[in-house]
Amino acid sequence: MKSKKFLPIIAFCIVNSSAIYGQAVLLTADAKAKAGSFSDTITPLFLIAAAALIVIALLVIVHTNSFLTNRLLRLEAEKNGVILVEEAAAGPLPVEEDFFEKLRKKYWENPVPVALEGAITLDHDYDGIRELDNHLPPWWVNLFILTVIWSIGYMWYYHWSGNGPNQLEEYKQEVESAKKEMAIALAGKANAVDESNVIALTDSGALGEGELIFKNACAACHGQKGEGTVGPNFTDEQWIHGGGMKNVFKTIKYGVPDKGMISWSAQLKPIDIQKVASYILTLKGTNPPNPKAPQGEIWKEAATDSTTLIVK
Numbered sequence: 001m002k003s004k005k006f007l008p009i010i011a012f013c014i015v016n017s018s019a020i021y022g023q024a025v026l027l028t029a030d031a032k033a034k035a036g037s038f039s040d041t042i043t044p045l046f047l048i049a050a051a052a053l054i055v056i057a058l059l060v061i062v063h064t065n066s067f068l069t070n071r072l073l074r075l076e077a078e079k080n081g082v083i084l085v086e087e088a089a090a091g092p093l094p095v096e097e098d099f100f101e102k103l104r105k106k107y108w109e110n111p112v113p114v115a116l117e118g119a120i121t122l123d124h125d126y127d128g129i130r131e132l133d134n135h136l137p138p139w140w141v142n143l144f145i146l147t148v149i150w151s152i153g154y155m156w157y158y159h160w161s162g163n164g165p166n167q168l169e170e171y172k173q174e175v176e177s178a179k180k181e182m183a184i185a186l187a188g189k190a191n192a193v194d195e196s197n198v199i200a201l202t203d204s205g206a207l208g209e210g211e212l213i214f215k216n217a218c219a220a221c222h223g224q225k226g227e228g229t230v231g232p233n234f235t236d237e238q239w240i241h242g243g244g245m246k247n248v249f250k251t252i253k254y255g256v257p258d259k260g261m262i263s264w265s266a267q268l269k270p271i272d273i274q275k276v277a278s279y280i281l282t283l284k285g286t287n288p289p290n291p292k293a294p295q296g297e298i299w300k301e302a303a304t305d306s307t308t309l310i311v312k
Helices: 001-033 037-080 085-090 099-109 115-120 136-162 167-190 204-222 245-254 270-281
Strands: 121-126 130-131 298-300 309-311
Touching: 037 099, 099 136, 115 121, 204 270, 245 270
Parallel strands: none
Antiparallel strands: 121 130, 298 309
8 A cells, every 4th residue: 555545544644643632632621620730730741642543543544454355356356367557667676574564673673683683783803793784673763762761751751840759859748747647646655655764855846845745734733933832842852752754754643542532644745744753853942932842852863873862
């Protein structure tokens, strides 16, 4: 089949693909209010690709139909002993390869037959080994071209159009995600704190939160500055139920019911008890006005082991 026979079909396909593209533009304009920038960009590309596939499919159908028709005519002519006019003028017909076979050889293999290797043999000869001027395999070249096209599309979408996040934006998103995961992990770990493993916090943020909890929950009995009112004074060295981080944590957690001190374990999380206990320890020696008289005994911790408490 001559190439000019494809012209009306190609023209028809181009006109229809243009119409499909026009519809894609209209659909894209109508969908902008509903879809994001990604769908606005991808939708017309998919429609254009679909139109291109339709054109290719039509060409394949026409070519296959022509090939089958010519093949059927030849079979009927051979069966009846008739020589076709075109065959008589052109002589024996060469064996026609399948359409897909041509595509495979042209865009995937393109091998040089052994009988024709002399045409691509170079003058180089190394110990009887000859060098051939072979071209790069078509499949490799085609894949390279596809990667270049893909890289252009990638750069446009992620760096030039502003539709996709670039590397810096992705890094910031991952950092924020990591911070959230870390906060969740630390929150779960913080809730595992108890009087056996608690340690005093020194971070200003944690101590600030502890101060806020103290003023909201403890100041009514211990004073706004820990000077003591109904409850004992926290600014001197005397402790009634033991000083140090673990004893203070335990007192807040379980309370002292016989002295009117409630248990705060139902109202405060372990991390919150740790924060307020750490803040209370910072009140020692602050000398607020109108302090309550010392109660209990002087408390000091052993320097070698903070878990061992010595009453003096």
